[in-house]
Amino acid sequence: MQLQHWFALTLALTPSLASAALFSKDSLVKQLDPKGFRKVMKENATSVVAFVAPWCGHCQKLAPEFDKAALGVYPMIPFYAVDCDKPNNKKLCAEQGVQGFPTLKLYPRGGQSKPLDFDGPQRSASALYYWASRNIPHNVKKIYHIEDLPAWVEENKDAPRAVLLNQGKHIPLLWQTLGNKYKGQIKFAIHRDRRGKGSEKMGLEKGEPKSSKVLLYPAGSTDFVLYSGIQKHDSLSKFFDSVLDGTVDLTELNKQAAQEEFVPDEELLEIERKQEAQRMALAHGGYSDLIDFEEAIKNGAGADFHEKNGFPGMMGGGLPKKADAKAESAGKKEDPIHRILKAQQEAEKKEREKPKMAKTGEAGQVFFTPEATGHPKTPVAGETEPTSSTEVAAAASDTPVLDAREDAAVEPEPSSQNPSSAAHTDALKETSDPEIVVSSEAVPPPAEETKTTGHVADEL
Numbered sequence: 001m002q003l004q005h006w007f008a009l010t011l012a013l014t015p016s017l018a019s020a021a022l023f024s025k026d027s028l029v030k031q032l033d034p035k036g037f038r039k040v041m042k043e044n045a046t047s048v049v050a051f052v053a054p055w056c057g058h059c060q061k062l063a064p065e066f067d068k069a070a071l072g073v074y075p076m077i078p079f080y081a082v083d084c085d086k087p088n089n090k091k092l093c094a095e096q097g098v099q100g101f102p103t104l105k106l107y108p109r110g111g112q113s114k115p116l117d118f119d120g121p122q123r124s125a126s127a128l129y130y131w132a133s134r135n136i137p138h139n140v141k142k143i144y145h146i147e148d149l150p151a152w153v154e155e156n157k158d159a160p161r162a163v164l165l166n167q168g169k170h171i172p173l174l175w176q177t178l179g180n181k182y183k184g185q186i187k188f189a190i191h192r193d194r195r196g197k198g199s200e201k202m203g204l205e206k207g208e209p210k211s212s213k214v215l216l217y218p219a220g221s222t223d224f225v226l227y228s229g230i231q232k233h234d235s236l237s238k239f240f241d242s243v244l245d246g247t248v249d250l251t252e253l254n255k256q257a258a259q260e261e262f263v264p265d266e267e268l269l270e271i272e273r274k275q276e277a278q279r280m281a282l283a284h285g286g287y288s289d290l291i292d293f294e295e296a297i298k299n300g301a302g303a304d305f306h307e308k309n310g311f312p313g314m315m316g317g318g319l320p321k322k323a324d325a326k327a328e329s330a331g332k333k334e335d336p337i338h339r340i341l342k343a344q345q346e347a348e349k350k351e352r353e354k355p356k357m358a359k360t361g362e363a364g365q366v367f368f369t370p371e372a373t374g375h376p377k378t379p380v381a382g383e384t385e386p387t388s389s390t391e392v393a394a395a396a397s398d399t400p401v402l403d404a405r406e407d408a409a410v411e412p413e414p415s416s417q418n419p420s421s422a423a424h425t426d427a428l429k430e431t432s433d434p435e436i437v438v439s440s441e442a443v444p445p446p447a448e449e450t451k452t453t454g455h456v457a458d459e460l
Contacts, residue, residue: 022054022063023081028070028271032080034092040080041111044181046136047078048106048128051093053085056101061123068125069132071275072282075233076177077132104128108137109180129282138179140171141189146198149191153222156187160219160243165193165204166212174233181237185244216243218250225250229257 023029032040032049040047050066052059070079084093084101096105096115104118116135120127143149143163153161164175171190179188193199196206199213204226207213214227214236229235235257242253264272 022052022059022083024064024067027067028074029066029079029081032082033086033089037080037082037092040078041107043110044112044183045078045110046106046108046132046177046180047080047110048104048132049080049082049096051082051084051096051098051101051103051105053101054083055085059102062102065123065125065128068278068282069128071271071278072125072129073132073173074271074275076173077136079132106132106135108135109183113137126282133173136173136176136180137183138171138176139183139188140175140179141187142171143189143191146191146193146201149189150222152189153217157220157222159185159187160240161187161189161217162240163215163217163224164188164190164212165199165207165215166190167192167194167196167210172212174231174236177233178236178240182240182244186240216250218243225254227257228254229260230262232262235260235262 029050030036037049040049048069050059050062052062054060066079066081073079082089082093084090084098096103102123104123105115106118107113107115118128118131120131141152143152149163153163162178164172166172169192175188175190182188191198193207193213199206204213212231214231215224216227216239217224227236227239229239239253239257242248243250248256
């Protein structure tokens with residue numbers, strides 16, 4: 001009798017335990033029920049929602065990738081999950097058009113805009129990361145020449161205007177999310193002040209390298225106030241909310257912002273340690289084979305780690321450093337990140353200097369032809385039977401059926417009589433794209449090295 005009660009209790013708890021186990025213990029992915037979903041949809045923010053079922057093999061495969069992508073864009077783009085297997089969530093999933101698991105949707109401006117379905121070739125962390133960060137309807141105006149700024153300020157005089165002067169090439173992710181959040185209330189613009197000349201023309205100091213300035217023009221005025229608070233998501237949101245409220249004098253409001261002390265707790269610091277390594281990996285498609293590179297970033301990489309990278313939700317630049325910390329960092333050796341990057345650049349330079357490969361005959365051709373594209377989905381219970389061969393395989397086995405893109409291609413053994421064939425095979429091993437078709441033409445030399453950054457666009 002006791003065994004029966006134990007078995008019944010186990011069955012009752014299984015769905016909730018499975019749901020909790022789908023994502024990691026320290027995941028930044030938040031679970032939503034219908035009430036929480038409605039609250040999220042009321043916000044003017046871009047968010048990503050995964051509609052999943054704990055028993056779905058494809059969902060189990062997606063979960064760690066979804067976790068990594070959520071870490072990379074935290075806290076600017078929140079990631080959520082809805083367990084459609086729970087009875088109180090089934091109606092919500094049906095209303096959102098969920099017909100299979102997993103279903104991924106991006107809501108550009110909460111419930112105010114039509115959601116976008118993820119239809120990328122693979123559900124990798126990098127693909128989800130770029131999909132989320134590139135679909136923010138921010139409407140930030142780029143001011144290419146500082147001389148054009150006064151005209152834009154005058155043109156939008158009826159509303160508050162926020163201008164960012166920064167030194168990077170791209171619009172920081174944080175500035176995009178703020179532009180989206182306050183769309184229709186505050187006008188946002190950005191000017192690339194690479195060498196500080198724009199700042200000097202506006203009567204401001206040139207500024208430190210990688211620093212940025214936020215200027216706020218009150219509605220009806222062409223005179224700006226230089227924001228003196230911390231350039232992170234929560235602080236800027238609080239400042240802009242007060243500007244729109246209009247109950248506090250802007251000068252006094254700016255003084256209050258300048259007095260804010262940013263003292264992150266250990267949990268936030270741990271997120272930052274993991275986040276910097278994850279952003280590097282996401283931005284470059286993953287550093288799965290460069291464990292030393294990732295660990296060097298995660299473990300600090302010098303006394304000025306946070307000064308260089310900021311904290312989650314910041315636009316680069318960190319808190320003011322103490323004088324003794326500057327003296328300490330001045331005497332340190334070259335940090336491991338610089339050594340690794342330098343070694344990579346030297347290796348790439350040597351690779352470019354290699355002579356071009358000779359043409360190969362038909363025996364040297366290697367073809368990678370995927371049998372299918374797209375993602376298999378586990379159908380919702382009660383739906384029609386799967387019709388495609390991939391879906392039939394997924395339904396017949398407990399093991400998730402991988403996309404054809406993810407299946408390992410079989411490479412022919414390099415012939416000892418055809419050294420060119422072996423060279424082609426070695427070259428193919430250096431690429432991760434299984435859809436590349438190598439013809440009998442000579443392999444072109446690598447493209448010119450492009451400068452890439454390990455930081456997402458939320459840092460300046």
